[in-house]
Amino acid sequence: MTNEPMYTIEQSSRERAILVGIEQAGSKWSMESSLQELSRLADTAGADTVGITSQKLTSPNPRTFVGSGKATQLVNMAGELDADIIIFDDELTPSQQSNLEKLVGRDVKVIDRTALILDIFALHAKTREGRLQVQLAQNEYLYPRLRGMWAHLASNRMGGGVGSRFGEGESQLEVDRRMVRKRITSIRRELEHLSRIRGVQRESRYNSGIFKIALVGYTNAGKSSLLNRLTDSNVYADDKLFATLDSTTRKLILPEGREVTLSDTVGFIQKLPTTLVEAFKSTLDEITNSDLILHVVDASSDSYEQQVDAVNDVLGQIGAESIPKLTVFNKCDLLDSTAQQALAFRNSMSIQVSAVMGTGIDELITRIASAAAATDSNMHVLIPYSRGELVSLAHKRCRISNESHTELGTSLILRVPIGLEREFKPFLITS
Template sequence: MRYAYRRATIYVMTETNMNPEFEDDFDDLFTNTTGDFELAERNALRRVAGLSTELTEITEVEYRQLRLERVVLVGVWTEGTLDEAENSLKELAALAETAGSEVLDGLIQRRSRPEPATFIGKGKVSELRDVVAEAGADTVIADGELTPSQLRALEQEIKVKVIDRTALILDIFAQHAKSREGKAQVELAQLQYLMPRLRGWGETLSRQAGGRAGGQGGGVGLRGPGETKLETDRRRIRTRIARLRREIAEMRTARDTKRTNRHRHLVPSVAIAGYTNAGKSSLLNRLTGAGVLVEDALFATLDPTTRRALTSDGRHYTLSDTVGFVRHLPHQLVEAFRSTLEEVTESDLVVHVIDGSHPDPASQVRAVREVLTEIGADALPEILVINKMDAITPDREIELRADYPDAVFVSAHTGAGIDKLRLVVEQALPQPAVEMTVCVPYVRGDLVSRIRQRGEVLSTEHRGDGTVVHARVDEALAAELRPFELAADTA
């Protein structure tokens, strides 16, 4: 089966001097326009078609960058329905276009399992080689993770560069990372992916014996300079991985400090999670006016953004936009981004955003929940939110409401359903543990303010000796209010 994906792609290069570096300020509400600047900066540099990517030009493997241009996709359909296999290849096409490539064609082969040697069968390899030559492609992208031997065998047979889904996602992350922590996490994931594949990329990485010819197989004519290029590459990568892990651990300390401050003040936290391009950043902007980057592209958000929001009764809580998930999210990325994903695991509530316009939202829900389980966030309370309701037909809406009766249906683009979502989030937030009635003197207005911020006010009354407040508060604040507590018969 063959599926063609043809799209005219125009690459534009503009000049810009904007390079904003905005701090994620906890108190920066309704005024942040960082996203507009980030989008302008990202659009200022686009890949230009026509640059050569000949495989023979690659010499420094550790700095090998995926300069994707004209690509052909190939996938193996091992389970599920044909629609699911086609949706997976369409998603791969969207990933490739996000990385800056032009998708020319796509092939799917039905097999019980991938071919151990070449991922696809020998006959399909020949067909793929003909398609690549006919289309003038310079890259083949496999819809799966290739072993080093599969990668090497396919490149030798097809005579163009071959990469897999994992390498493609890593390349997109490398393009979109902006913060120091995000760049370090992406580089760590790339190096972990590259380590076992060094021998598969580049025939210049020959093995040479050193000293006494390295034991068996050595002898006259086989003595070399000692440490070979392959061994040097591995040693340098291991050194760099160790340094990156230390840097990420140090940056994690700063993130933990901010999170501890929120916990110390008992501010509830809500994490917005979901499939990539489901509209999580748009939803955060609607709920808080955060002004974060919004782009119709996969993995537009890598660096988490936390903003403060208010309930209708004045309580504070935080909303965090997190990196999007995808089917077969590379394990290296999950490990490298674990400190970032802890924004989800440490939250009190997960708002799971689903793209209502996607042809198969159920598969996206499964993919997201698999990652949540992997990071230990599967037991957290969850609110399902079906987004992009403005982009679906009435019949499709009826189907979604039947499939997800407990979900909240919204449109971050038009604002429909946002007020209902706020109410549902408020009701799901953890309630303060201690209910009490206090009479706070007017000179202690700061206590009344803290009750409103950290507790749930049930009623208030102004008397001559102070403000009578009936509220639920946390235990720490309740201890401060004990001297002002009223007896049950005087409340």
């Protein structure tokens, strides 16, 4: 199932990271699981976690995020552990980041979860559109931080590695506010152009009456693996966060012969930077324009409920909350039968599968077929023999319950997807 990795990070170039978490009352996520996830993000970006520290706070310190005592402790820790980078689990304000950098000294970078996620996106973006979307988000993030970052670059401390893949291919000269604004405007313009092209492609798919399904879910839930399993494809799937950035669409032929499309999409994560959600609007349109969302959930994760909430939050942000949704619990091969039963009991409308083992896939396909049929309308048409292509279209895209040949043409009783109704309307038998 797993292809060759799309990139490799040499062990020798891996960095040593210290993670910093804040325990805040009322948070849905436990600090431990959030930090565990941060460590996986760091790993994906090319840094090994060598130390973790945390603090209980009601609100962050405006100067250094953590308290001043903790900040001093962090400086010492960085020295003792020979750290290259300190990663905060929450977003730092530009001034907190710059104060912390001053404190910690020359050789250590200070970044936050957002910068780390942007970094991974930069590493994984493959298409022109994907790269531009990441660059847009990076520039938006960079803009208020320019002063601190500029001092950073000028003193040549960010020699590369995690958190420094900003402004790919840009000269130092460009790194000032005016240039960043200009860059943002020009990226936006190009993205709008690409988005229009994508819109036209989507429109033609809509007109073709194809039922569109989007695989949506928390990063690493198994969306790409499920796409591969359902469509016998070989898209990149890996035990890395954000393995997929660009959406891939594949055809799925249902047992009745009808074609639908299945799109793999970028994974979500808690505290997903809003700059990324905005920048990825066009890619996320793949979700908002779908007829059915398969919400893929990693049932083996201890935090699956929080992950479901995080995904639903983003779906709300992009205006996709009203699209019909089917929850697909994946990785059920990793659960024992008691856990499987409990899951089914608590989520009666959902379905359990294993993309890797292939269990539950037939049932999933049946559920997809009924969801696709639910939006269709019943028609009885008589297609003249001169319009044979319409009969072929019906076989490809509709569900036919009766087909007979008369003197005047082919008589079909069928369920027609909304997008195709106008093709068949002229041939309706009204009696």
